[in-house]
Amino acid sequence: MYVRKTRLLTPGPTPLLPEAIRAMAAADLHHRTKQFRDVYRGVIKDLHYFMGTQNGIALFASSGSGAMEAAVSNLFSPGEEVIVCAAGKFGERWEQITTAYGLRPVVVRKPYGEAVHPEDLETSLRRHPLAKGVFLQATETSTGISHDLQTMGPLVAETGAIMVVDAITGLGSSVIDIDGWGLDVVIGGSQKALMIPPGLSFCSVSARAASRFDTATCPNFYFNLRKHIEAGPRGDSPWTPASSLILGMGAVLRHIRGIGRERLIENAQLLARATRDAATELGLQLFAKNAIPAGAVTAIRAPEGLSSTQIVQAFKQGFGSVVANGQGSMKGRIFRLAHLGYFDFHDLFGTIAELEVILQSLGHEVELGRGVRAAQSVFVDARAASASGSQS
Amino acid sequence: MYVRKTRLLTPGPTPLLPEAIRAMAAADLHHRTKQFRDVYRGVIKDLHYFMGTQNGIALFASSGSGAMEAAVSNLFSPGEEVIVCAAGKFGERWEQITTAYGLRPVVVRKPYGEAVHPEDLETSLRRHPLAKGVFLQATETSTGISHDLQTMGPLVAETGAIMVVDAITGLGSSVIDIDGWGLDVVIGGSQKALMIPPGLSFCSVSARAASRFDTATCPNFYFNLRKHIEAGPRGDSPWTPASSLILGMGAVLRHIRGIGRERLIENAQLLARATRDAATELGLQLFAKNAIPAGAVTAIRAPEGLSSTQIVQAFKQGFGSVVANGQGSMKGRIFRLAHLGYFDFHDLFGTIAELEVILQSLGHEVELGRGVRAAQSVFVDARAASASGSQS
Numbered sequence: 001m002y003v004r005k006t007r008l009l010t011p012g013p014t015p016l017l018p019e020a021i022r023a024m025a026a027a028d029l030h031h032r033t034k035q036f037r038d039v040y041r042g043v044i045k046d047l048h049y050f051m052g053t054q055n056g057i058a059l060f061a062s063s064g065s066g067a068m069e070a071a072v073s074n075l076f077s078p079g080e081e082v083i084v085c086a087a088g089k090f091g092e093r094w095e096q097i098t099t100a101y102g103l104r105p106v107v108v109r110k111p112y113g114e115a116v117h118p119e120d121l122e123t124s125l126r127r128h129p130l131a132k133g134v135f136l137q138a139t140e141t142s143t144g145i146s147h148d149l150q151t152m153g154p155l156v157a158e159t160g161a162i163m164v165v166d167a168i169t170g171l172g173s174s175v176i177d178i179d180g181w182g183l184d185v186v187i188g189g190s191q192k193a194l195m196i197p198p199g200l201s202f203c204s205v206s207a208r209a210a211s212r213f214d215t216a217t218c219p220n221f222y223f224n225l226r227k228h229i230e231a232g233p234r235g236d237s238p239w240t241p242a243s244s245l246i247l248g249m250g251a252v253l254r255h256i257r258g259i260g261r262e263r264l265i266e267n268a269q270l271l272a273r274a275t276r277d278a279a280t281e282l283g284l285q286l287f288a289k290n291a292i293p294a295g296a297v298t299a300i301r302a303p304e305g306l307s308s309t310q311i312v313q314a315f316k317q318g319f320g321s322v323v324a325n326g327q328g329s330m331k332g333r334i335f336r337l338a339h340l341g342y343f344d345f346h347d348l349f350g351t352i353a354e355l356e357v358i359l360q361s362l363g364h365e366v367e368l369g370r371g372v373r374a375a376q377s378v379f380v381d382a383r384a385a386s387a388s389g390s391q392s
Numbered sequence: 393m394y395v396r397k398t399r400l401l402t403p404g405p406t407p408l409l410p411e412a413i414r415a416m417a418a419a420d421l422h423h424r425t426k427q428f429r430d431v432y433r434g435v436i437k438d439l440h441y442f443m444g445t446q447n448g449i450a451l452f453a454s455s456g457s458g459a460m461e462a463a464v465s466n467l468f469s470p471g472e473e474v475i476v477c478a479a480g481k482f483g484e485r486w487e488q489i490t491t492a493y494g495l496r497p498v499v500v501r502k503p504y505g506e507a508v509h510p511e512d513l514e515t516s517l518r519r520h521p522l523a524k525g526v527f528l529q530a531t532e533t534s535t536g537i538s539h540d541l542q543t544m545g546p547l548v549a550e551t552g553a554i555m556v557v558d559a560i561t562g563l564g565s566s567v568i569d570i571d572g573w574g575l576d577v578v579i580g581g582s583q584k585a586l587m588i589p590p591g592l593s594f595c596s597v598s599a600r601a602a603s604r605f606d607t608a609t610c611p612n613f614y615f616n617l618r619k620h621i622e623a624g625p626r627g628d629s630p631w632t633p634a635s636s637l638i639l640g641m642g643a644v645l646r647h648i649r650g651i652g653r654e655r656l657i658e659n660a661q662l663l664a665r666a667t668r669d670a671a672t673e674l675g676l677q678l679f680a681k682n683a684i685p686a687g688a689v690t691a692i693r694a695p696e697g698l699s700s701t702q703i704v705q706a707f708k709q710g711f712g713s714v715v716a717n718g719q720g721s722m723k724g725r726i727f728r729l730a731h732l733g734y735f736d737f738h739d740l741f742g743t744i745a746e747l748e749v750i751l752q753s754l755g756h757e758v759e760l761g762r763g764v765r766a767a768q769s770v771f772v773d774a775r776a777a778s779a780s781g782s783q784s
Contacts, residue, residue: 006420006421008420008421008422010422012632013420013421013422013423013632013635015420016419016420021417021419024416024417024419024636025413025416025417027408027413027416027589028398028400028405028407028408029398029400029405030400030402030405030714031405031590033714060454061453061454061455061458061590061591062452062453062454062458062614063453063631063632063633063634064631064632065613065614065630065631065632066453066454066614066631069613069614072613073611078611096613097613100611100612100613101611101613102611189632191632191635197419197634197635197636197637198423198453198632198633198634198635199453199591199634199635199636199637218611219465219470219492219493219494219610219611220492221457221461221464221488221489221492221493222454222457222458222461222615223614238457239455239456239457239458240404240405240455240456240457240581240583240590241455241590242455242589242590242591242634242637243405243583243589243590243591244416244589244591244636244637245589245591245634245636322422322425
């Protein structure tokens with residue numbers, strides 16, 4: 001027998017920041033008090049910093065799907081044509097939500113592991129000049145690919161459509177210039193780079209999108225964007241806020257201000273790169289194909305003859321590590337290692353070492369330590385680059 | 393200087409159960425694991441016990457207003473006529489939600505402090521035989537009155553309307569026989585008798601109500617009732633659950649099973665009675681008029697010449713106690729003391745003693761200790777009755 005600590009290596013929920021755990025424990029605070037309003041106002045202010053936008057921000061007591069629904073129910077009317085870029089399970093969720101509200105989604109679909117490219121979107125926008133919106137993911141968590149928002153945002157901004165980005169795993173793990181790239185609605189969640197449990201979602205809304213509040217006719221109540229955007233800066237919320245999570249989020253956002261949001265993104269990107277190098281060194285194939293790999297999560301194919309379900313189970317049983325399997329039709333075929341939020345190189349070294357032991361015990365030939373060495377090299381190089389950068 | 397502990401004496405959020413605080417601290421648990429599914433399944437099962445119903449239960453990551461919206465968006469179609477019983481701020485919320493979804497609410501309105509009586513509802517049902525639903529509160533938190541669900545439920549059950557009850561503060565503080573009285577939808581929230589922070593809501597749905605899932609045409613996605621009701625018993629949720637709060641709720645529901653849900657209700661009712669006796673003994677007027685007073689919360693009028701805002705501030709500044717002011721037009725006129733959840737007689741004795749000191753210092757003549765004595769008498773009598781009951 002040996003000690004096996006349970007560790008979340010999943011792309012949400014992610015490991016909790018200790019300061020946030022302490023803050024959430026002090027949750028016996030009434031939400032209609034000056035003390036709590038000050039916290040809430042600070043959270044809204046710091047969310048602007050974290051997201052890097054001047055746009056209004058709505059914060060909901062819900063998981064991320066709730067903010068996704070808000071973007072649909074507040075900004076569109078039944079019967080309107082919209083473009084959905086679907087490159088995985090979360091892209092499909094945009095199809096479901098837009099359909100539930102009676103919109104007419106035109107789907108630009110890509111196989112799992114690939115991305116919708118700017119040219120694909122450009123073609124669709126040309127074919128559907130009346131489309132009122134474009135929906136996509138910054139990072140498709142189910143496959144580990146990123147979309148090229150920097151190119152796609154301006155394409156949409158030239159049309160009458162508004163750009164709605166599910167950045168639930170993209171925020172804090174990749175550079176997203178909301179205002180510079182014209183991203184009208186950008187959506188995040190608490191249990192991702194924000195290092196606290198699930199239960200809060202939020203989204204930024206551009207003035208261009210907000211101008212639809214008065215004309216969009218889909219019904220909404222709980223997820224009303226205008227009410228939330230107006231109340232937040234006063235420290236208020238239209239309905240009861242999830243106060244313990246708000247306290248935790250306050251602690252995390254102070255932490256992120258302290259280290260700098262660019263550093264948090266670099267951290268994820270670096271861990272992602274080290275993971276890709278280690279996997280390649282171990283003879284494994286990355287799942288992302290013809291696409292920018294995500295900083296949030298890396299999807300790796302199970303080697304020929306092995307199921308990723310075996311690998312995921314061996315992580316749990318052998319080491320207590322919780323690794324994500326593929327979702328939907330990818331279950332058994334890929335496994336996913338996360339990098340967004342409160343992850344460090346120590347976590348990654350241990351994870352890769354576990355993976356090597358697992359692969360060997362499942363009969364896949366691997367030289368123990370070889371993947372770890374690849375990850376270590378990324379760390380050593382990055383530290384050297386950072387040291388020379390700070391000396392210059 | 394002296395120590396002033398911050399204490400929530402408000403009708404939500406309420407004081408946290410220590411076991412729940414400990415459970416929530418262990419929140420680094422992934423929600424798609426057997427371990428979490430077992431917890432989730434147990435929570436759904438124990439919610440059936442807590443609510444006392446065989447009906448399906450949906451559990452949402454949202455505050456209570458979300459489950460209220462679910463009842464509207466899943467069971468009704470635009471243009472349908474419904475009856476809303478509005479006897480305070482939360483009754484008015486039913487008007488807002490039904491209007492947001494394009495229903496046609498017929499409002500049976502009562503002044504703050506009064507209840508809608510069964511005869512009022514009977515008249516309205518007769519005048520509006522095509523009404524598809526009746527919406528009301530079990531306990532109107534803004535005024536401290538209860539509705540007579542035992543009489544009203546069967547009245548509605550005889551018609552084509554379904555009965556939708558906001559029991560967010562009613563559950564666990566008053567006897568509600570969901571199945572026996574034919575209450576089709578009954579809604580609760582986490583930060584009330586369930587002793588954890590806000591962020592979870594839930595509702596039971598009768599087969600009669602569920603038969604509308606296929607025909608109701610209001611749109612919904614995040615708050616889809618059928619998906620939530622079907623997933624829960626498997627330990628699943630359609631979207632990411634608010635896992636730390638679920639862990640807390642699991643601990644609370646085990647606690648309630650341990651003491652018995654009837655005991656929890658008796659506790660609130662007894663504290664409410666003791667509060668009414670103490671207030672009356674101090675020459676104060678209760679706000680509830682011609683209505684069953686709520687077990688959840690007692691609303692008390694500020695004495696002639698005093699504002700309840702002064703009283704609420706004096707509680708906070710002098711003692712650290714957080715007492716609820718009136719809401720809306722009642723602000724400054726009433727203050728509200730809560731009894732639902734994790735409150736005991738020690739809390740109440742202290743609160744009444746504080747109130748006496750406050751009233752005296754604000755110039756309202758009161759004999760110190762007189763109100764406390766009235767509350768003590770209720771405790772002593774109840775203990776004697778319980779002892780003789782358990783001996784017989």
